[in-house]
Amino acid sequence: MHPFSYVRERSVDDAMRAHAGDPAAAYLAGGTELINWLKEGIALPSRLVDINRLPLAQIEVTPSGLRIGALARMSDVAAHPAVRAGYPALAEALERSASPQLRNMASMGGNLLQRTRCPYFRAESELPCNKRRPGSGCAARYGLNRSHAIFGWSEACVATHPSDAAVALCALEAQVRIAGRGGERAIPIGDFYRLPGDTPQRETVLEHGELIVAIDLPATARARRSWYHKVRERASYEFALVSAAVALELADARIQEARIALGGVAAVPWRLTAAERAIAGAPLERGPLMAVLATAFAEARPLAHNAFKIELAKRTLVQALEIAGAMR
């Protein structure tokens, strides 16, 4: 492992100061991603700034909804009564992620910043990968790309984002609160991630040294009727092949308002805004839903090995809508 120095800070200001002095510094939260990258040589920081003792682990009900501190652990967020009652899609997404041990370690901020599970990116001996070494090429573009993107990819990178929680947070219209040199700002999670374009190594709008401090969730009727449906290749402890997060408002067994995001299909949680509009007024029945959603997938561009994801994502989405629709 590449050598690094280690400092532990106790306040947001001290952590940002300790980070600012070093262009190769990295924040350390649960470590379940960063330590993996250190072992594989994917990240080579010179200094780790341990943020685990910053006062950012709270989960609090606010007048407008819920604020989840960036250091709240996945297990604590999933178990929190306000999350289970008000944002079931998030509780479900978190409980279907990783393992109980990892969820006890992993923080919400770190979860949003995890990187693709593309096997070329994670290879033990380096392979062409523009995320890992910009300009080296993309081994997946014409390689094995069964698990890769069908939306929004570029010739430079066809990877997907692996976070389950980010997909649920997208349908729940969350905002990411970021502390930087100029103070704090809040960004809708839909604008937080970047499509690959020519710079797939830049995955979010976060600047070097900026710290995620919290995730804000608005309280809505839709959020209470929300669900996350994850499809994977084993029953548990596996990343999503595809997933769908939905939040619904119903009137007379018909969908009145919907928010829809897909996982496992793009480098960002893939919000289906056109489908959200098209689906308004539709009855909660499989046939009509499938018909309405057909056009939503017209812009999908499958790769050599993943055309199956189009039909799978459509069915996964319909199932998520059915489950959310049947919630009391």
Place this chain on the structure above:
Amino acid sequence: MTRAPGPGEPSPAPVEATLRVNGVAHRLHLDPRTTLLDALRERLGSMGTKKGCDRGECGACTVHVNGRRINACMTLAVMHDGDEIDTVEGLARGKDLHAVQRAFIEHDAFQCGYCTPGQIMSAVACIRECHAGSRDEIREWMSGNLCRCGAYANIVAAVEAAAGAEAANASV
């Protein structure tokens, strides 16, 4: 990972940390790169906690930190200054095995035994979290522990029995 630094890799300054393992405090000077798993095994000679994948994927390294189960391979030892760390060596009281250890023996819940310390530490936490109410629930909440020998059926039976025994004791 605790290999000697390669050429051009100066050894980073050691960091002092106190690990409280099974109730005993150990003051250590650690290379910050040392994982908690390697500190337990290589610095403290505590070999009960196993290394399977070293990547968070198998659960062989499961220990409890401040009462919660975690993977010791995915965390740095220096992050745990002052934390209470419990390993499989700390479960028995003298010659009295922990109820979960007894259940694993009674249900023949292992073959080679390599995954067993991690399974047992995970099971103790799983029962304490109240995630052992049914076989399905046990399978889901023990899914972070893989068994290369495929002893799963007996592991689930052992966890179910230990959870049942604990519930019976609690209701007395």
